[in-house]
Amino acid sequence: MIDPDGPVPVYQQVADVLAGRIAKGDLVPHRPIPSEAAIVQEFGVARGTARRAVALLRDRGLVYTVPQRGTYVGQPE
Amino acid sequence: MIDPDGPVPVYQQVADVLAGRIAKGDLVPHRPIPSEAAIVQEFGVARGTARRAVALLRDRGLVYTVPQRGTYVGQPE
DNA sequence: GTGTATTTGTTCGTATGTATC
DNA sequence: CGATACATACGAACAAATACA
Numbered sequence: 001m002i003d004p005d006g007p008v009p010v011y012q013q014v015a016d017v018l019a020g021r022i023a024k025g026d027l028v029p030h031r032p033i034p035s036e037a038a039i040v041q042e043f044g045v046a047r048g049t050a051r052r053a054v055a056l057l058r059d060r061g062l063v064y065t066v067p068q069r070g071t072y073v074g075q076p077e
Numbered sequence: 078m079i080d081p082d083g084p085v086p087v088y089q090q091v092a093d094v095l096a097g098r099i100a101k102g103d104l105v106p107h108r109p110i111p112s113e114a115a116i117v118q119e120f121g122v123a124r125g126t127a128r129r130a131v132a133l134l135r136d137r138g139l140v141y142t143v144p145q146r147g148t149y150v151g152q153p154e
Numbered sequence: 155g156t157g158t159a160t161t162t163g164t165t166c167g168t169a170t171g172t173a174t175c
Numbered sequence: 176c177g178a179t180a181c182a183t184a185c186g187a188a189c190a191a192a193t194a195c196a
Contacts, residue, residue, distance in 0.1 A: 032082055035171060046176070051172090066084045068172055068182040076084070086183060112161060123185040128162085145162055145192035 002043050014043050014053035015060075022062055022073055029074035033063055079120050088129035091120050092137075095130065099139055099150055106151035110140055 002013050018034075021027045034042065039050035054071055057063045065071040079090050095111075098104045111119065116127035131148055134140045142148040 030083060032171090037171085048176085064084075065172075069084065069086065070082075070171055072084045081184080088183080114161075125186085126184060129183090131162095142162075145160090146194095147161065 002045070010045055011049045011052035011056060014039065014045060014049065015056040017043075018053065018057060019060070019062055022057075027073045030072055032070045032072055033057075035070065079122065087122055088126045088133060091116065091122060091127065091130035092133040094120075095134060096137070096139055099134075104150045107149055109147040109149050110134075112147060 001017065002010060004010055008016075018027070018039075022033075027033055033054070036047055036050045036054065039045065039053065040047050043050070045053075054063065054065070058065060058071075061075065063071050063073055064076040066076075078094065079087060081087055083090070095104070095116075099110075104110055110131070113124055113127045113131065116122065116130065117124050120127070122130075131140065131142070135142060135148070138152065140148050140150055141153040143153075
């Protein structure tokens with residue numbers, strides 16, 4: 001699923017997969033996306049990579065993070 | 078009624094519900110709000126969470142607590 | 155006066171998230 | 176990659192004051 005040796009950065013690949021799930025509706029607004037630990041577990045990436053992927057989704061406006069609580073689909077209200 | 082996995086902390090959700098009842102008049106001044114045990118029962122939360130919710134209402138000046146007696150709507154006199 | 159129940163007060167442990175280094 | 180910190184949430188246990196039969 002993830003190609004560590006490909007031209008696309010791993011964190012971007014992970015972000016794209018998660019973005020796909022959001023677009024597909026597997027992840028719905030105001031519901032949590034997988035935790036950093038879960039991303040590490042599922043994709044076999046380092047935590048820093050997982051964080052970077054989430055940051056990318058945040059920059060795209062697809063998710064929002066509530067400090068000390070979690071990251072959620074959509075935009076804060 | 079309460080979403081444990083939502084972006085808003087559970088204790089804040091509970092506090093908001095109770096604040097709504099006060100604003101609505103379901104809970105009137107100098108009458109007790111539900112006890113911690115009752116909040117635990119009704120919302121399905123831990124007691125610590127119930128206490129935090131009440132503390133939030135107290136910080137907002139919506140209720141006052143009499144030790145070993147209960148917590149009441151309004152301000153002490 | 156004696157129990158019993160209720161209510162808040164307090165402390166400890168465990169777990170899960172993110173934040174930071 | 177670790178380690179630590181902080182916030183949230185649950186669970187359990189005990190204390191202290193109050194209320195009532």
